[in-house]
Amino acid sequence: MRIAKNLTLCIAFVLPVVLAAGCTSPVPPTVTRSPTTPLKANPTIFLQASVQRPRIAESLSQAGVRLAQSLGGADYILNVKVGRRRGSQACGGTSNVAYILDGTAGHLMVIKGRGLTGTCTPNVFDDMSRTLATYFGN
Numbered sequence: 001m002r003i004a005k006n007l008t009l010c011i012a013f014v015l016p017v018v019l020a021a022g023c024t025s026p027v028p029p030t031v032t033r034s035p036t037t038p039l040k041a042n043p044t045i046f047l048q049a050s051v052q053r054p055r056i057a058e059s060l061s062q063a064g065v066r067l068a069q070s071l072g073g074a075d076y077i078l079n080v081k082v083g084r085r086r087g088s089q090a091c092g093g094t095s096n097v098a099y100i101l102d103g104t105a106g107h108l109m110v111i112k113g114r115g116l117t118g119t120c121t122p123n124v125f126d127d128m129s130r131t132l133a134t135y136f137g138n
Contacts, residue, residue, distance in 0.1 A: 026094070026124070029113035029131040035101075039076075039108070041137045042066065045101075046074035051082050052117060056125050063129035065136065077102040078132075082117065092118020099128050109135065 046068045068074035079100040085093030101109040115124030
């Protein structure tokens with residue numbers, strides 16, 4: 001009986017902490033869909049992001065990716081999806097992030113990761129932007 005009570009307390013208090021830590025731990029950028037044809041070298045990208053657009057644009061620029069000001073002047077479109085916060089710090093939150101590179105034929109490349117966003121350092125946007133830039137020869 002005493003063992004069952006201790007086990008119940010352990011599950012009630014330790015399990016939520018372990019699950020929460022697992023959901024907020026960083027996941028390095030992973031290319032889940034690679035381009036089937038070579039991408040243009042040093043292309044211009046039009047960025048679409050509903051949240052944290054200035055921070056994402058800064059990360060892309062630092063990685064050497066050229067950004068287009070309008071959709072008409074872009075070689076590719078980059079849709080950035082930022083999931084809900086899974087944890088918070090003063091500098092920002094931990095979120096799932098997906099970079100989806102689109103061309104005329106649909107999705108060309110998908111990169112997924114999880115990490116700190118906002119003004120935090122290290123930042124998942126920086127890591128994912130560097131990963132994307134390697135496919136453009138930057």
